Amino acid sequence: MITSRPSARDAVPSPVRWKARVAMRFRGLARPRIGTTLAVGTGTLVSLMPGLLPRTPVTQAALTGLLVTVALGIAGLVRFLSGRWDFDINRPLARWRLPLSAATAVAIAIAAAHAGHWQNGLRAAMGIAPIAPDYWLRCTLGVVLIAGVGATIARGVCWFKRMLGWSRMIAVATVASTAGYLVGIPALVDWRRDAYAAASASIDPALVQPISFLRSGSAESAISWPSLGAEGRKFVSGSPAGPIRVYVGLDSAPDLDSRVALAISELERAGGFERSNIVVAIPTGSGWIDADAVQGFYQRFGGDVALVGMQYSYAPSWATFLFDRDEAVSYARALFTAVEDHLRGLGHLPKLYVYGQSLGALGGSSIFADDADQDRRTCATLWAGPPAGQAHHAGATILANSSDPVVHWSPALLWRAPDLIGVRLDAPVPQWLPVVSFLQTSADLLGALNAPAGHGHRYGIDQGTALGTC
Numbered sequence: 001m002i003t004s005r006p007s008a009r010d011a012v013p014s015p016v017r018w019k020a021r022v023a024m025r026f027r028g029l030a031r032p033r034i035g036t037t038l039a040v041g042t043g044t045l046v047s048l049m050p051g052l053l054p055r056t057p058v059t060q061a062a063l064t065g066l067l068v069t070v071a072l073g074i075a076g077l078v079r080f081l082s083g084r085w086d087f088d089i090n091r092p093l094a095r096w097r098l099p100l101s102a103a104t105a106v107a108i109a110i111a112a113a114h115a116g117h118w119q120n121g122l123r124a125a126m127g128i129a130p131i132a133p134d135y136w137l138r139c140t141l142g143v144v145l146i147a148g149v150g151a152t153i154a155r156g157v158c159w160f161k162r163m164l165g166w167s168r169m170i171a172v173a174t175v176a177s178t179a180g181y182l183v184g185i186p187a188l189v190d191w192r193r194d195a196y197a198a199a200s201a202s203i204d205p206a207l208v209q210p211i212s213f214l215r216s217g218s219a220e221s222a223i224s225w226p227s228l229g230a231e232g233r234k235f236v237s238g239s240p241a242g243p244i245r246v247y248v249g250l251d252s253a254p255d256l257d258s259r260v261a262l263a264i265s266e267l268e269r270a271g272g273f274e275r276s277n278i279v280v281a282i283p284t285g286s287g288w289i290d291a292d293a294v295q296g297f298y299q300r301f302g303g304d305v306a307l308v309g310m311q312y313s314y315a316p317s318w319a320t321f322l323f324d325r326d327e328a329v330s331y332a333r334a335l336f337t338a339v340e341d342h343l344r345g346l347g348h349l350p351k352l353y354v355y356g357q358s359l360g361a362l363g364g365s366s367i368f369a370d371d372a373d374q375d376r377r378t379c380a381t382l383w384a385g386p387p388a389g390q391a392h393h394a395g396a397t398i399l400a401n402s403s404d405p406v407v408h409w410s411p412a413l414l415w416r417a418p419d420l421i422g423v424r425l426d427a428p429v430p431q432w433l434p435v436v437s438f439l440q441t442s443a444d445l446l447g448a449l450n451a452p453a454g455h456g457h458r459y460g461i462d463q464g465t466a467l468g469t470c
Contacts, residue, residue, distance in 0.1 A: 009407045023234055024204065032097065032194075033097075037097070039071035039075035040071070041107060042071050042074070043071035043072070045106050046067055047063045047067045047435065048108075048114070048277040050082040050428075050431075051430065051440040051458075052122075052402075052427075052430065052440070053447050053451055053456050054119055054122045057138035057142065058138075060139045060141060060142075061138070062142065063138075063443045064139065065143040065145070067403055069147055072151070119131050122427050123456035125428065128452065161175075169294070169343060195328070196286070196315045196319075200229040200286070200314045201465050203226060203228065203233070207233050207237045208237055211240065213243070213270065214245070216236050216245075216246050216270075217236050220269070223248060223249070223266060224252070229311050230286075231287035232248075232287055232309075232311060235294070243298055243303065244306035245307050246263060246267050246306065246307065247308070247309050247310070248262050248289075248418070249311045250313075256331065256334055263308055263310055263338070263339075264338050265337060267306060272308065272396075275350055275351065276351060277305040277452040278339065278351070278352050279305060279307045280307070280344075280352070281293070281312075282331075282335075282355070283356075284359050285315055285316050285319065285357045286313065286315075286316050286320075289307075289309050289357075290357055292463060293384070296460070296461035296464020297467075298466045299464060300465050302462050308339065310331055312330075313328070317359040328360070328363030332356070332367055336364075340351065351470055352377070353379055353380050353382075355382050355383075355467065357459065358386075359387060361384060364383065365383055365391040365392035365396070367384070367392075368394075380467050380468030381395065381396040382399065383397070383431075385406050387406050388406075389412075389418070389419055389423075401423070401424055401459070402427060402456075403427040403456050404456055405442075406445065407423060408420075408437075413437055413438040414435055416435075
């Protein structure tokens with residue numbers, strides 16, 4: 001009987017092989033590949049460039065971890081392609097591994113110190129406490145966790161590729177991508193839409209249904225309290241003093257025309273057309289009308305003003321901006337036109353104003369997109385925090401903070417600096433850099449509403465008091 005001879009590998013005891021593998025791992029950590037060092041360094045340095053708003057350790061860790069993971073993925077792809085071409089950059093540059101690693105570590109330390117100084121400068125301008133002593137430690141732990149998850153996913157993909165081979169891997173990826181596009185994404189969109197609708201329908205027990213007949217949702221109103229939506233209920237609740245507040249939710253009537261008609265009848269019922277001033281307030285994507293703006297209108301006009309708004313989406317502004325921007329435009333035009341037409345038939349003529357914040361500014365300014373002289377149709381207009389500065393500026397009052405990422409962000413930020421003419425300088429503004437500024441501003445969008453009033457995407461009572469005159 002012929003027996004096979006044991007290989008040299010089989011002759012080595014298992015514990016010895018395990019120790020050898022561990023030793024190789026540690027040597028790899030001590031002397032990382034050139035591509036790995038460059039990827040970690042580039043991702044970290046880009047993430048530490050100055051932003052518009054102060055960041056929590058979680059936000060900074062998420063940005064750094066994501067950029068490092070993407071950079072490592074690119075480095076892995078380059079390494080794979082160079083291997084296919086039988087070229088390994090690590091061989092000719094092997095003696096530069098340790099010096100490059102040391103230089104990268106020094107660069108990251110300097111960038112972190114500069115980022116901390118920039119963060120504290122922003123915080124001082126906004127009246128926020130400086131970063132805590134453990135800020136960078138928490139950031140580092142978060143980055144390691146995120147990068148570790150990314151590396152684990154990458155190893156899983158590589159294992160899957162080895163099991164299936166390239167042809168089967170590409171076939172599976174194609175089928176999965178097609179299924180995700182045709183089924184997964186629509187299902188996700190429907191799920192989020194249902195989630196937003198459920199959140200809008202949920203009634204906050206802390207909010208009290210208005211008792212004044214001057215508010216929608218009261219006992220005398222034709223609009224029920226539940227149908228107003230979460231933001232509509234916030235708008236009409238509170239002290240009975242102040243402006244008339246009319247609001248129509250998506251659930252208040254079945255379609256746009258009936259919602260507009262309901263808004264006009266509510267203004268008539270509450271005596272809104274008998275006031276000297278009427279403000280058409282275009283809400284944000286979720287239907288939110290800033291309470292500070294309402295307070296500003298009260299200071300400006302006292303009780304001699306009626307506010308009217310109409311919800312056009314359940315989703316937040318960013319989602320509506322990307323997927324349902326036309327809804328903001330059509331609802332704003334329909335409501336304003338209906339109020340304008342009704343005023344023409346009155347014996348007296350109240351002064352008509354239009355106000356919009358964020359996506360509401362975009363929708364409101366669309367009313368006058370084809371109108372060379374909006375003064376002919378309104379007394380004054382005000383836009384607060386218009387996305388990418390896209391607002392009809394002629395004759396309008398623009399409130400835009402230099403620290404507001406909503407004002408800065410647009411795809412064009414990838415290749416050109418934003419137009420900041422007329423923007424109020426409320427905090428240090430970083431130098432624009434191609435691609436980098438786009439990434440930093442995109443990260444700042446997550447905390448745009450977490451800034452104090454007067455900074456970021458938060459605007460105060462001047463949304464009402466700064467409104468122009470006829």
